[in-house]
Amino acid sequence: MNSFNKDQRSAREAIEYAQWIAFGPVVFQVARSMRNLGIIDALIKGGRKGKTLDDIAKETGVSEYGVRVLLEAGLGMGLVLENEGLYSATKTAYLIENDPMTNVNMDFTHDVNYEGTYYLEDAIRTGKPAGLKVFGDWATVYEGLSQMPDKAKQSWLNFDHLYSDDAFPEAFDHVFKYQPKSILDIGGNTGKISMKFAKYNPDIQITMVDLPGQIEMAKKNIAENGLSDRIQFHATNLLDPANKLPEGRDAIWMSQFLDCFSDDEIVSILERCHEAIAEDGYVYIMEPFWDRQQLEASAFALQQTSLYFTVIANGNSQMYDSKVFFKLVEKAGFEIVDVIDKIGMCQTVLRLKKK
Numbered sequence: 001m002n003s004f005n006k007d008q009r010s011a012r013e014a015i016e017y018a019q020w021i022a023f024g025p026v027v028f029q030v031a032r033s034m035r036n037l038g039i040i041d042a043l044i045k046g047g048r049k050g051k052t053l054d055d056i057a058k059e060t061g062v063s064e065y066g067v068r069v070l071l072e073a074g075l076g077m078g079l080v081l082e083n084e085g086l087y088s089a090t091k092t093a094y095l096i097e098n099d100p101m102t103n104v105n106m107d108f109t110h111d112v113n114y115e116g117t118y119y120l121e122d123a124i125r126t127g128k129p130a131g132l133k134v135f136g137d138w139a140t141v142y143e144g145l146s147q148m149p150d151k152a153k154q155s156w157l158n159f160d161h162l163y164s165d166d167a168f169p170e171a172f173d174h175v176f177k178y179q180p181k182s183i184l185d186i187g188g189n190t191g192k193i194s195m196k197f198a199k200y201n202p203d204i205q206i207t208m209v210d211l212p213g214q215i216e217m218a219k220k221n222i223a224e225n226g227l228s229d230r231i232q233f234h235a236t237n238l239l240d241p242a243n244k245l246p247e248g249r250d251a252i253w254m255s256q257f258l259d260c261f262s263d264d265e266i267v268s269i270l271e272r273c274h275e276a277i278a279e280d281g282y283v284y285i286m287e288p289f290w291d292r293q294q295l296e297a298s299a300f301a302l303q304q305t306s307l308y309f310t311v312i313a314n315g316n317s318q319m320y321d322s323k324v325f326f327k328l329v330e331k332a333g334f335e336i337v338d339v340i341d342k343i344g345m346c347q348t349v350l351r352l353k354k355k
């Protein structure tokens with residue numbers, strides 16, 4: 001994919017596009033309100049023939065005024081069609097209502113990022129996640145994740161899981177091909193992936209590494225799934241270079257983890273992986289690199305997700321361009337042995353060995 005090397009819009013399209021950007025937050029809230037108030041659902045149920053504004057107001061219980069302003073905004077946004085007073089839904093409206101990826105992205109944008117993104121400019125100027133204050137007084141979102149309001153936490157988890165869930169078991173086939181006996185799952189979060197490892201292979205010894213708050217969350221989930229005897233825990237903050245990793249495992253797994261760190265922090269964590277891993281072991285990294293996506297829509301979603309890291313998560317990380325990331329891996333003393341694209345919806349799996 002190389003769609004970023006020329007300006008593909010005519011002057012007229014550029015004017016329209018600039019207005020989309022100028023009204024971006026309004027456009028977003030209109031679509032979300034139409035979804036939440038049942039207006040898109042009513043439009044879809046009206047089929048191609050469509051429904052009158054009155055009918056939609058009666059059906060949804062929203063005032064005529066409310067339906068009118070949303071429908072009119074929806075016309076300009078390409079969500080709504082109008083023919084002789086009858087309103088119907090477009091394909092885009094159908095996706096806003098029914099597409100799981102679109103819904104997870106919208107909820108993540110609203111529940112986690114919307115308020116905080118107001119402070120994006122401050123975040124860029126200071127290198128700090130200036131929007132995180134809307135949730136609490138933490139240095140990074142990860143310290144506060146287990147204490148975030150339920151709705152925000154759920155939308156965060158849904159977002160995180162959407163992009164990694166469908167990468168399994170395909171991603172594991174690339175790990176178990178080399179028959180590791182022990183594995184570190186770094187940044188294991190809820191314990192979901194450690195549990196998948198445990199179920200995939202009954203003999204492998206698993207250690208999950210994460211911050212203390214997440215380890216507590218994971219311990220509970222793992223106990224509820226009856227897998228406590230299979231998984232050990234190592235609570236640590238890897239931002240501190242003095243915090244070493246448990247040694248001697250013959251595989252290290254990190255999925256959607258290193259994107260939580262800056263360039264220098266990634267090198268520091270990988271250097272500690274280098275120290276900790278068995279001499280002939282492999283490090284596996286699963287990341288959604290925006291430059292390795294098949295579709296422009298996927299690259300777009302990842303490029304915009306980077307700003308969540310800037311303003312909410314930690315102020316200094318992102319969804320990486322693989323060209324930038326690969327240099328960091330090599331700087332830490334690793335050689336990239338395999339690059340496997342098209343894992344699940346958007347992931348790439350890297351296999352590294354010590355140089």
Ligand SMILES: C[S@@+](CC[C@H](N)C(=O)[O-])C[C@H]1O[C@@H](n2cnc3c(N)ncnc32)[C@H](O)[C@@H]1O
Nearest residue numbers: 142164187189210211214236237238239255256
């Ligand atoms: C985006 S989640 C990845 C979850 C999981 N690996 C997956 O693929 O779905 C990142 C994880 O890294 C952990 N993490 C972030 N900063 C950390 C730090 N400084 N030390 C240890 N773990 C950290 C977070 O707590 C979180 O569980």
